[in-house]
Amino acid sequence: MAGAERPAPAAGYRLDDQVGFLMRQANQRHLAIFARMIPEFTPTQFAALAKLAELGSVSQNDLGRQTAMDSATMKGVIDRLARRGLVATRPDPSDLRRLLIALTEEGRAAYEAQVDAAHAITAETLMPLSPAERGQFLGLLERMIMARQGGAK
Amino acid sequence: MAGAERPAPAAGYRLDDQVGFLMRQANQRHLAIFARMIPEFTPTQFAALAKLAELGSVSQNDLGRQTAMDSATMKGVIDRLARRGLVATRPDPSDLRRLLIALTEEGRAAYEAQVDAAHAITAETLMPLSPAERGQFLGLLERMIMARQGGAK
DNA sequence: TCCCTGTCATTGGTATGCAAACAAAAATTT
DNA sequence: AAATTTTTGTTTGCATACCAATGACAGGGA
Numbered sequence: 001m002a003g004a005e006r007p008a009p010a011a012g013y014r015l016d017d018q019v020g021f022l023m024r025q026a027n028q029r030h031l032a033i034f035a036r037m038i039p040e041f042t043p044t045q046f047a048a049l050a051k052l053a054e055l056g057s058v059s060q061n062d063l064g065r066q067t068a069m070d071s072a073t074m075k076g077v078i079d080r081l082a083r084r085g086l087v088a089t090r091p092d093p094s095d096l097r098r099l100l101i102a103l104t105e106e107g108r109a110a111y112e113a114q115v116d117a118a119h120a121i122t123a124e125t126l127m128p129l130s131p132a133e134r135g136q137f138l139g140l141l142e143r144m145i146m147a148r149q150g151g152a153k
Numbered sequence: 154m155a156g157a158e159r160p161a162p163a164a165g166y167r168l169d170d171q172v173g174f175l176m177r178q179a180n181q182r183h184l185a186i187f188a189r190m191i192p193e194f195t196p197t198q199f200a201a202l203a204k205l206a207e208l209g210s211v212s213q214n215d216l217g218r219q220t221a222m223d224s225a226t227m228k229g230v231i232d233r234l235a236r237r238g239l240v241a242t243r244p245d246p247s248d249l250r251r252l253l254i255a256l257t258e259e260g261r262a263a264y265e266a267q268v269d270a271a272h273a274i275t276a277e278t279l280m281p282l283s284p285a286e287r288g289q290f291l292g293l294l295e296r297m298i299m300a301r302q303g304g305a306k
Numbered sequence: 307t308c309c310c311t312g313t314c315a316t317t318g319g320t321a322t323g324c325a326a327a328c329a330a331a332a333a334t335t336t
Numbered sequence: 337a338a339a340t341t342t343t344t345g346t347t348t349g350c351a352t353a354c355c356a357a358t359g360a361c362a363g364g365g366a
Contacts, residue, residue, distance in 0.1 A: 013268045015203045015220070019278050020183050020196050022294040025221050027180055029298060030173050031323090042352070043173055050168045061314055067168070068178050071315060073353055080352090097314040097361045115166045125172050128296050137293045140286060141175040145182060147281040181354095188355090195321065214345050224346065226323055233321085250330045250345045 030125045037117045037124070040110070044069060046118065048077050049103065049111040052087065057102040059092065086110055183278045190270045190277070193263070197222060199271065201230050202256065202264040205240065210255040212245065239263055 015021050034043050041049070047067040052058070055066065064074035078101055081087045086107035092098035103111065126134045168174050187196050194202070200220040205211070208219065217227035231254055234240045239260035245251035256264065279287045 013203060013271055015200055015207075017291070018271070018275050019291065019294070020187060020274065021200060021221070022291060022298065023176065023180050023183060024196065025298045026294050027176050028221065028323090030176060034173060035324090043177065044353075047168055047174060050166060054168075059314075068174070068181065070354070072317085072355075075316065076353070095314085095362070099315070118166055118171070121173065122171050125297070128299065129293060133293055133296075136289065137297075138170070138172065138175060140282060140290045140293070141172070141179050143281050143286075144278070144290075145175065145178045147182070184354090197322070212345075223323070225325085225348085226321090228347065229322070248331070248345085252346070 030121075033124050034121050037121045038114050041114065044073070044077050045081060046111075046114065048074070048081065049086070049107060050118075052101060052103045053108060053111050057100050059098040060089075060101055061098075063101055081107070183274075186277050187274050190274045191267050194267065197226070197230050198234060199264075199267065201227070201234065202239070202260060203271075205254060205256045206261060206264050210253050212251040213242075213254055214251075216254055234260065 031043065034046075038046065044067070047069075048063060051063060051066045055063075058066070060074050060078060061071050063078075064071050067074070069077065078087060078089065082089060086104060087101055088104050089099050089101050092100050126137070129137060184196065187199075191199065197220070200222075201216060204216060204219045208216075211219070213227050213231060214224050216231075217224050220227070222230065231240060231242065235242060239257060240254050241257050242252050242254050245253050279290070282290060
């Protein structure tokens with residue numbers, strides 16, 4: 001029956017118009033750029049290194065909060081970096097539950113060697129947008145994220 | 154000026170200002186909303202169902218293209234849906250390489266049962282933005298993705 | 307001192323994604 | 337037309353990320 005168009009809202013679901021689908025693709029493109037520009041680290045690994053470089057020594061869990069990863073994910077990331085000798089772990093003497101993480105010399109060097117590339121990744125990711133749009137885009141993303149960490153405050 | 158601002162690109166890497174980091178978090182929030190509203194499917198699974206409902210019977214590879222997944226990922230998604238009896242696979246008689254995928258009755262029913270929720274997911278994800286901003290945001294995302302599929306039409 | 311509640315780290319299971327291997331079809335050459 | 341090359345499709349193996357559940361420790365009362 002080729003006739004009988006139905007206005008049912010159910011019928012009007014177009015995958016290509018959904019935010020989630022678009023965000024996934026934008027993210028895929030970014031991941032591809034990242035992998036090409038910094039093959040030695042994943043975005044999450046680099047995020048961990050960057051925060052460690054900024055904060056010094058922090059607990060695994062705390063680092064997870066700072067980099068938007070849950071503890072389990074953080075553990076995996078740290079394990080892989082530790083295996084490569086880029087971070088060192090030691091128990092917190094004042095709290096036996098905590099595991100303190102810090103960059104090694106090698107880790108800091110490896111991080112700093114990639115900072116320029118990291119800036120280039122951001123630039124290339126935003127390339128399709130005009131300078132004004134880039135600011136807009138970042139602002140909109142921030143607004144969306146705020147809602148996540150509890151609109152309070 | 155609060156003292157000698159430096160344009161040094163290397164020193165000024167702030168994780169929280171990078172697009173990739175923001176996109177990852179926006180995506181995380183969306184995934185959480187999705188998982189809460191449609192626990193029975195992942196976004197990729199639902200994308201596959203939606204495209205199958207729209208297109209009828211397509212090859213695995215083709216479905217991957219339509220849903221922005223590479224073939225390997227597509228296979229995993231299809232396998233899981235097939236195991237639950239939601240899609241059926243059969244070899245293409247005219248091209249022995251191809252595996253044709255189609256929704257089963259159950260699959261179509263399960264998909265349609267979630268379409269309203271899927272709309273709600275998009276709405277909730279965009280909730281933090283004003284109606285005007287939502288359009289902006291989607292437009293900017295599309296621009297970013299275009300660059301990916303080769304700007305060439 | 308003995309709970310009680312919350313935080314921290316870890317483990318197990320599931321899903322996505324890439325790169326490489328393999329199979330079949332189509333296009334090209336001889 | 338047969339043989340060769342190129343393209344397209346599917347599958348396998350490996351790495352990463354995430355959630356849910358578990359066990360270990362800390363601090364605040366009763």
